[in-house]
Amino acid sequence: MSTVLMNGVFIPREEAKVDIEDRGYQFGDGIYEVIRVYNGKMFTAKEHFERLQASCEKINIPISFTVDNLTVLLEELIKRNALHNGIIYMQFTRGTSPRNHAFPTKEIAPTFVAYTKELNRPVTNLSNGVTAITVEDIRWFRCDIKSLNLLGNIMAKQKAAEAGCFESIQYRDLTVTEGSSSNIWVVKDQVIRTHEANQYILNGITRQKIVEICQKQGMEVKEEAFSIEDLIDADEVFLSSTTSEVTPIITINNVPVATGEVGEITRRLQDYFKEEIIAQCGELE
Known part of the structure; x- marks a missing residue:
C-alpha cells in the first residue's frame, strides 16, 4: 500500500x-x-x-x-x-x-x-532518439505558469500519438515555442538555441540546467526565438524535460533531421547532464 x-x-x-x-x-x-x-x-x-x-x-x-x-x-x-x-x-x-x-x-x-x-530512465529514447510532428500552439499566453490547465498540451500530445510520434513541436505564427511536454532546442553550426524564457514557454528546470552546462563548458547557447524554417534546417534537434532529460529528435513530420542520426552536440550534452545527475544523486544503473 x-x-x-x-x-x-x-x-x-x-x-x-x-x-x-x-x-x-x-x-x-x-x-x-x-x-x-x-x-x-x-x-x-x-x-x-x-x-x-x-x-x-x-x-x-x-x-x-x-x-x-x-x-x-x-x-x-x-x-x-x-x-x-x-x-x-x-x-x-x-x-x-x-x-x-x-x-x-x-x-x-x-x-x-x-x-x-x-519510472526508469528512458535509455532507449536517449540512445536512439524520437520522432516528432509540428502543430499550432493554441494555448493561453501565460505558459510560464505551471498550471493545471493543460488541455492545449494534451491535444498536442494526442496529435503526436495519433501520428505515431513521441512529441509535438508547437509554434505560434511560425515561431517555435516548445513541445507539448518539453522544451525544444536546435543546433546549427555548433550554436545551440532555445526559445527565450518568457510568457510563451515554461522555463523548464532541465532547460535551465542545460543552459548552465553550456555556459560552463564553453558551448555557445542562445536563448532566442527561432522559426519553423530554422527547425527544419537544423543540424540537430533535441527536447528536454524532467522525465526525458536530453532526448534527440531524429525526424520531424516524417523528414529526417539532417542525416537522421543523433548529433555530436546532443551526445555531449547528454554526457554532461548525466554527470550533473551523478553529482547530486550518485551513480546511475
Missing part, C-alpha cells in the same frame, strides 16, 4: 480524496510540479520548489510551505514508498469552496497533494 502526502499529512493512497468542489477539479485552478528521483534522491529539488512558489505567487495562491518544509516532507514520502527511481508529482489548488469563478475568501486553505511513481 503506497503513501500519499495530503495537506501535510501522510495517509494511505486509498484514503486520499478530494472534494468535488475543489477548485483544481472544477476550474483547473492550481499549479503542479514533477521532480525526478534517482537512487532515492531528488534531482534539482530546490529549483522545482522555487518554481512552484513562483507559480503560486503569479496566480495568488498562498502557500505556507517553505523550501525546507517541502524537502523534509518529500524525502519522507520517498522513504515511506521505498522509491528508488521515479518521480514525485505534487500540486496545490486554491482549495475547496462553493463553485464561483471569483476567488474564495482568504480563510479557504489551499489543497496540497503529493505522491510518488516508479
Whole structure:
C-alpha cells in the first residue's frame, strides 16, 4: 500500500480524496510540479520548489510551505514508498469552496497533494532518439505558469500519438515555442538555441540546467526565438524535460533531421547532464 502526502499529512493512497468542489477539479485552478528521483534522491529539488512558489505567487495562491518544509516532507514520502527511481508529482489548488469563478475568501486553505511513481530512465529514447510532428500552439499566453490547465498540451500530445510520434513541436505564427511536454532546442553550426524564457514557454528546470552546462563548458547557447524554417534546417534537434532529460529528435513530420542520426552536440550534452545527475544523486544503473 503506497503513501500519499495530503495537506501535510501522510495517509494511505486509498484514503486520499478530494472534494468535488475543489477548485483544481472544477476550474483547473492550481499549479503542479514533477521532480525526478534517482537512487532515492531528488534531482534539482530546490529549483522545482522555487518554481512552484513562483507559480503560486503569479496566480495568488498562498502557500505556507517553505523550501525546507517541502524537502523534509518529500524525502519522507520517498522513504515511506521505498522509491528508488521515479518521480514525485505534487500540486496545490486554491482549495475547496462553493463553485464561483471569483476567488474564495482568504480563510479557504489551499489543497496540497503529493505522491510518488516508479519510472526508469528512458535509455532507449536517449540512445536512439524520437520522432516528432509540428502543430499550432493554441494555448493561453501565460505558459510560464505551471498550471493545471493543460488541455492545449494534451491535444498536442494526442496529435503526436495519433501520428505515431513521441512529441509535438508547437509554434505560434511560425515561431517555435516548445513541445507539448518539453522544451525544444536546435543546433546549427555548433550554436545551440532555445526559445527565450518568457510568457510563451515554461522555463523548464532541465532547460535551465542545460543552459548552465553550456555556459560552463564553453558551448555557445542562445536563448532566442527561432522559426519553423530554422527547425527544419537544423543540424540537430533535441527536447528536454524532467522525465526525458536530453532526448534527440531524429525526424520531424516524417523528414529526417539532417542525416537522421543523433548529433555530436546532443551526445555531449547528454554526457554532461548525466554527470550533473551523478553529482547530486550518485551513480546511475
